[in-house]
Amino acid sequence: MNNYFTWFYDILINEGFSEKTSSYINVLINSVILTIILLVLDYIFKKVIIRSFRIFTIKTKTTYDDFLVQSNFPKYVAHIIPFILLRKFIPLLLADFELWKSYLIKITDVYLIFLIIWIFRSVIRTTKEYLKQKEYFKDKPLDSYAQVFVIFLWFVGAIFIFSELTGKSITTFLATFGATSAILLLVFRDSILGFVASIQVSINDMVRIGDWITMEKYGADGNVVEITLATVKVSNWDMTITTIPTYALISDSFRNWRGMQESGGRRIKRAFIIKTNSIKFLTEEDLKRFSKIQILSDYITHRQTDIDKYNKELNFDRSIIVNGRNQTNLGLFRKYCDLYLNNHPAINKDMMIMTRHLEPTSKGIPLEIYTFSKDKRWINYEHIIADIFEHLIATVPYFDLELFQEPSSKDIEALNAKLS
Known part of the structure; x- marks a missing residue:
């Protein structure tokens, strides 16, 4: 395989070019060829995988795979193989350029980490949308739970990206994270409070999607249409939208009319x-x-x-x-x-x-x-x-x-x- 990447180099040397010039031109030509090949492969894989998924979704009764297609899961999966090949060919392409090789490998590895995160994020979103179709989960704050999983996913991804860019071990990152945890707690205060509130709201069955609630402090009087990690969205009777911090549901007083709606009058x-x-x-x-x-x-x-x-x-x-x-x-x-x-x-x-x-x-x-x-x-x-x-x-x-x-x-x- 290495002979293919030096083929243009050998030709240029025989033509009387200097070694340095030959190396640069060889890398440039090989880079263009490799880029074209990988783009073609990426296009082919994307078409084949997406088409296969669509055929598969038509034949199956479940709607889960339909949501996978909608969340771009097949497209992200199709990108993996070309980038794995790129990662494999970089050492051969830049054998004489150690510094460039090191930087490009890191960039490729970071992109692969991002790609893996996007794939898992698509699975999380797919699962959320699929469960929303189920009667039991229609009134549950699935958006909050999905956001928690996505935040955790990005946190894990950030650890690996840090390790890749700095060359330090994951334990070093965790030690640094422990020292800066107070700052991070301050930055993510609303998200943490919202996460805790979402769990309490769900466990205590305080609010469901579709409940009519009244919260005078925030000017809310209407149906709950969305519960996320940080906010609760209420569609008021005057057709306006009120956004309430999720943690306000456990720290402030509000009225839930569900009891009346479920009663006899x-x-x-x-x-x-x-x-x-x-x-x-x-x-x-x-x-x-x-x-x-x-x-x-x-x-x-x-x-x-x-x-x-x-x-x-x-x-x-x-x-x-x-x-x-x-x-x-x-x-x-x-x-x-x-x-x-x-x-x-x-x-x-x-x-x-x-x-x-x-x-x-x-x-x-x-x-x-x-x-x-x-x-x-x-x-x-x-x-x-x-x-x-x-x-x-x-x-x-x-x-x-x-x-x-x-x-x-x-x-x-x-x-x-x-x-x-």
Whole structure:
């Protein structure tokens, strides 16, 4: 083999060229020829291997090999053989140029290390994309784990590159690394924190891909679309994207709506304020009038029978209505709200249904509706709330009650007109 690399040298010497000139021209010609041969081989290997992979992927049922092709795995593999041949021919090509030979061998070895790293990186990416297709792994932070493996891969590659370029052993690099670990910890702080956070998030099942989370500190309110080593990407409902540091999920407070989405209903918790001076005891005439409300008819009859029996047994003086027990318009309206919700088709009857008073305020008595809708989809959920409260607000005046509302300019003008 060595005779082939000196063939041009011998010809040039016979033609009367000096040894130095002959050596340079010989190396130049051989380099051009070798480069052309290796480029042709690289092209052939690339075509053959990529084509073979594609044929193989068509015949197999698994999609793993499809992802291998997409991640350029065959192309990287095709480059290995030509560079191994180059590594073998360099000592023969540059036999008379020790310094050049040494540098070129190091460059080739470093490139081979990079090539091996790219091959393994393709396998990692392929595995990540393949697992994302599996139902069990769809909501797992695979991007974080893949990034950890890639970082470790580059770390190992850096060790070998350092050893190749400096000629020192790997143990020497590790000793140097130990001395600079504090600086590296500072540089890779976010990555290390993100890695630890990713593990904790996964083990504790705190967040999954597709979860709806709310994190006011970062302005996030939407679905988690990606969890990586350093960041969590949230697609907000206003179509913006919020990026949150992964370690913030374990260091800060956030709300995960997954429990609601997996439950039987979505909570409705809203109140309106009843003016205190509109609350009153109900007279017999009032009860007869309210008995015409079908949903309350049986309740009023049964309730009033119990009240009359109680008042009669204790012999209360009923000439003053405050004596004994009495029904109020607010109490009757509260019961109406309960019955209305229990009969509403969009309310989950297996979950809590309650109408309750909140603590009185200077504006009146807040009456809160606390229940759960069957439909948890946002648009439908808002429509259900609107339907319920539009009906109840419109019903308030029928019970001789009033809702509190801050006076508007028209209210003030009307009051002034009355007083003038």
